[in-house]
C-alpha cells in the first residue's frame with residue numbers, strides 16, 4: 209500500500225448520515241449535507257445519495273461540478289466571487305449571499321441562460337463572518353425582489369466559525385423575527401430558514417430548536433460524529449469514519465535537546481525543547497504538506513508526536529507499549545481539520561473500505 213493513507217470507512221459514514229438525517233427528520237427540518245471537507249469525492253458522495261440525501265452544500269464550484277446526480281439541489285455555501293457568477297448559476301441551484309452587487313451579477317448571468325437562480329440571504333447573528341446584520345435584512349430583501357433572475361427562497365446563518373458563537377434559542381429566534389417581518393412587509397414566503405451548521409445539532413438532540421427553523425447544513429457532524437458547539441458525540445455516531453496510516457522511516461536513540469547554536473525551525477519559529485534525556489525517536493513519513501500534526505492523535509496512547517517539518521513527523525516512542533521497527537505503520541485518529549487537509553493533499557492515498 210502507498211502511505212500516508214487516509215482510510216475511509218464507507219459503512220460508518222453511511223450510518224452517520226442516517227443518524228443525523230433521522231435526527232433532523234424527527235425535528236421536522238431538512239438537512240443539507242456539506243461535502244467540502246471531502247472535496248466531494250464521487251465515491252463518497254454516492255454514499256450520501258444512496259442514503260437519500262438530496263441537498264448538497266459545498267464552498268467550491270470545482271466540487272459542485274462533481275455532483276452530477278439527478279434530483280438533487282447543489283448549494284454554493286461560500287458567498288460567490290463576482291468572477292465566478294457565470295459558473296455559479298450553471299453548477300449550483302442555490303447559493304448563499306450577502307452582497308447586492310453579487311446578486312445583481314448572478315441575476316444577469318441566470319437570465320442569460322434562461323434560469324432563475326435561488327438565493328439564501330445570509331444573516332450575521334454575531335459570529336462576524338459572512339452575512340447582513342440582522343436589522344438590515346428587510347432593506348436588502350426590497351432590492352433582491354427586484355432582480356428578475358433571482359428567486360429569494362430563504363434566510364440562513366452561520367455560527368461557530370469566526371467568532372465561535374454558539375447557536376441558541378435566543379439568537380436563532382432573531383432570524384425568525386426577521387423572516388416574519390419580511391413576510392409581512394413584502395409578502396415573500398421564505399421556505400428555507402437555515403439555522404446553522406454542525407454547531408446547531410445540540411438544539412436537535414435537546415429538542416429545543418425554535419419552531420420555524422427548517423434546515424441545517426451538516427459537514428463535520430456526519431464526518432467526525434461530533435457536534436461542534438460542545439464537541440459531544442452525536443447519539444451513537446461513529447467517531448472513526450477516517451483514520452490516517454503512516455510509515456516509520458527512521459528509528460533511533462537521540463538526545464531530546466538539539467545540539468549546537470540554536471536558531472529558527474523550518475517554519476521560522478523558535479521552539480523550546482525540554483530536556484528529557486535520551487529518547488527513542490521514530491520519524492514517520494508524513495509532513496505538514498499532508499496534515500498538521502496538532503490535528504491528529506496516535507491511536508497508541510503510549511507514544512507522542514513531538515514535532516513536524518514539511519515531510520517528516522517526529523514521534524517519541526521511548527515509552528511505547530510495543531517494540532516498533534522501521535517499516536511499521538502507525539495509525540492516527542483525525543480531527544475535522546485533519547480530514548480537510550488529508551483529502552486535499554494529492555500526496556495522501558485515499559482508501560475506501
Ligand SMILES: *Cc1c(COP(=O)(O)O)cnc(C)c1O
Nearest residue numbers: 242285366405406425426427428
Ligand atoms: C462549512 C460550512 C458548513 C458546514 O459546517 P460544519 O461545521 O462542517 O457542519 C455550513 N455552512 C457554511 C456556510 C459553511 O461554510
